[in-house]
Amino acid sequence: MDFNQVFMSKVVKVIVVFTLLTAFLSIKNNTFAQVDSVASLPVDTAVAPTQEAGAVVNHSEAHEEKEKGFDITSFIFHHISDSHYFTLFGHGDHGFHLHLPIILWTNSGLVTFSSSDFKFNDDGTQVVEKNGQRFAMAHNKIYYANATANEHGAFVSHEVKDGAEVVTNARPLDFSITKNVFSMLLSVIILVIVFTIVASSYKKRQGKSPKGMQSFLEPIILFVRDDIARPNLGHKYAAFMPYLLSVFFFIWLNNILGLVPFFPGGANVTGNIALTVVLAACTFLIITFKGNKYYWGHILNPPVPWWLKPLMIPVEIFGIFTKPIALAIRLFANITAGHILVMSLLCLIFIFNSLWIAPASIFFAVFIGLIEFLVAFIQAFIFTILSALFIGMAVEEHH
Amino acid sequence: MDLLVPEIGLLVWNTIAFLLLVFLLGKFAWKPIMNAIHEREQSIDDALNKAELAKQEMARLTSQNQDLMQQARAERDEILKEAKTLKDSILNEAKKQAQVEGAKLIEKAKIEIENQKKVALAEVKGQVSTLSLEIAERVLRNQLDDKAKQEVLVADLLKGVELN
Numbered sequence: 001m002d003f004n005q006v007f008m009s010k011v012v013k014v015i016v017v018f019t020l021l022t023a024f025l026s027i028k029n030n031t032f033a034q035v036d037s038v039a040s041l042p043v044d045t046a047v048a049p050t051q052e053a054g055a056v057v058n059h060s061e062a063h064e065e066k067e068k069g070f071d072i073t074s075f076i077f078h079h080i081s082d083s084h085y086f087t088l089f090g091h092g093d094h095g096f097h098l099h100l101p102i103i104l105w106t107n108s109g110l111v112t113f114s115s116s117d118f119k120f121n122d123d124g125t126q127v128v129e130k131n132g133q134r135f136a137m138a139h140n141k142i143y144y145a146n147a148t149a150n151e152h153g154a155f156v157s158h159e160v161k162d163g164a165e166v167v168t169n170a171r172p173l174d175f176s177i178t179k180n181v182f183s184m185l186l187s188v189i190i191l192v193i194v195f196t197i198v199a200s201s202y203k204k205r206q207g208k209s210p211k212g213m214q215s216f217l218e219p220i221i222l223f224v225r226d227d228i229a230r231p232n233l234g235h236k237y238a239a240f241m242p243y244l245l246s247v248f249f250f251i252w253l254n255n256i257l258g259l260v261p262f263f264p265g266g267a268n269v270t271g272n273i274a275l276t277v278v279l280a281a282c283t284f285l286i287i288t289f290k291g292n293k294y295y296w297g298h299i300l301n302p303p304v305p306w307w308l309k310p311l312m313i314p315v316e317i318f319g320i321f322t323k324p325i326a327l328a329i330r331l332f333a334n335i336t337a338g339h340i341l342v343m344s345l346l347c348l349i350f351i352f353n354s355l356w357i358a359p360a361s362i363f364f365a366v367f368i369g370l371i372e373f374l375v376a377f378i379q380a381f382i383f384t385i386l387s388a389l390f391i392g393m394a395v396e397e398h399h
Numbered sequence: 400m401d402l403l404v405p406e407i408g409l410l411v412w413n414t415i416a417f418l419l420l421v422f423l424l425g426k427f428a429w430k431p432i433m434n435a436i437h438e439r440e441q442s443i444d445d446a447l448n449k450a451e452l453a454k455q456e457m458a459r460l461t462s463q464n465q466d467l468m469q470q471a472r473a474e475r476d477e478i479l480k481e482a483k484t485l486k487d488s489i490l491n492e493a494k495k496q497a498q499v500e501g502a503k504l505i506e507k508a509k510i511e512i513e514n515q516k517k518v519a520l521a522e523v524k525g526q527v528s529t530l531s532l533e534i535a536e537r538v539l540r541n542q543l544d545d546k547a548k549q550e551v552l553v554a555d556l557l558k559g560v561e562l563n
Binding site: 080081082103173174175176177178180181184185188191192195196198199202203206207208218221222225238241242243245246249250272273274275277278279282332336 | 402403404405406407408409410411412413414416417418419420421423424425427428429430431432433435436438439442
């Protein structure tokens with residue numbers, strides 16, 4: 001626990017330094033507000049919702065300024081958000097894309113079609129008609145289209161809410177194989193193939209020293225067992241090993257795939273709250289169902305003077321939920337922050353509109369990229385060790 | 400940008416995929432891998448324990464051998480000592496016996512000599528008496544003619560004969 005704190009604080013420090021650097025570099029630029037809001041996102045994960053609201057404002061502002069110059073915020077957010085296309089190279093109609101299938105559960109049942117039908121229209125101007133229903137896509141989300149277009153030619157209606165422009169149209173349930181889903185399924189397939197091969201080589205070389213891929217992965221497996229599971233779970237570690245190992249390798253591989261800038265990487269899987277929420281929920285369920293009487297006793301009858309109990313019991317009950325929420329937010333924010341930082345540094349070239357800034361920009365982007373490579377491992381480690389710690393606290397026998 | 404609002408579709412896919420991953424890896428990867436690692440560690444531990452035991456056994460044997468050697472050496476020394484004392488005693492015995500035997504032989508020889516001497520003396524006495532008788536006879540024969548002469552002769556004869 002001690003040294004992941006060090007790692008975290010170090011990374012946070014570096015991120016703060018470069019955020020400030022980015023902010024000062026772009027101080028004379030008209031896009032200052034956007035860069036600031038984008039770049040300050042990683043500084044504090046706890047205020048992510050407010051930052052996010054700010055980003056949305058900037059985004060809508062930027063939307064209006066589209067003609068004036070390069071819109072860095074929407075560019076970056078386009079890259080870190082989910083998509084119905086997987087771009088191999090190029091941009092828009094001129095690029096080469098993988099058109100991922102769209103699966104919708106609508107008012108009148110299941111509707112499937114290819115995302116190519118939208119012809120890369122992301123502002124609701126293209127309507128796709130299937131099964132007598134009309135759909136439009138705006139900001140990578142699919143809505144029921146309006147009957148008529150508005151003054152911008154969009155079939156979705158907007159409304160400004162809390163200073164942010166939101167689409168008010170109803171949405172069908174979207175079970176599409178998006179970029180994130182595609183990338184995540186790919187990582188699942190890779191993990192299953194790699195580890196079944198490793199498992200078979202264990203069978204083949206029974207009792208012998210590891211070889212090849214086995215010798216690369218065995219130290220990591222042993223690291224998870226000896227440094228994560230055993231210190232936190234004690235002698236009960238064996239039952240939780242499959243979960244911890246799966247979580248660790250799943251997060252790590254997806255973190256690394258997210259750092260690869262081209263196909264099949266590039267999807268921001270672990271930087272998406274949907275994934276981190278699922279993982280944290282799994283930890284939460286394990287804690288809740290494996291928690292023994294001491295754990296629940298500590299929550300419902302904390303060892304404090306009687307007059308403190310009315311205060312402590314709600315706090316303890318609150319604590320049950322804050323732990324997994326913190327897990328989810330931490331992973332999501334760290335990975336998203338890293339992606340935003342790398343993108344921001346690269347965008348400096350376009351903000352200054354000068355080729356001479358490129359060496360510095362690329363140098364810092366590579367530097368942050370290397371740190372991200374470390375963060376990819378550290379975040380997987382932290383998620384796993386905290387899960388192990390929380391589970392360990394829940395299954396611990398009486399002290 | 401609603402980064403903090405999870406998409407329902409993503410949630411569903413992630414849940415399905417992750418649970419599938421845990422199930423598949425748990426069944427086909429982690430179980431055999433962890434078992435294999437565990438078994439190997441156990442076998443290494445066993446081997447090390449056995450090596451340790453063998454080392455102890457070896458040390459035990461070595462010390463035992465040393466003990467045996469020391470014992471053997473002590474025994475040898477004992478035997479040598481015993482042999483020496485035995486030899487000495489035998490030698491002494493033999494010497495004593497030889498002396499006794501020698502003394503006995505000498506005694507016997509002395510007695511024999513004495514006996515022989517006695518026999519010889521007796522014989523000499525006999526011969527002397529015979530001779531004396533013969534001389535006496537002759538003297539008597541010669542002297543009987545002359546009385547004075549007879550007496551001188553007897554006296555001379557007696558002078559010449561010495562008894563021991």
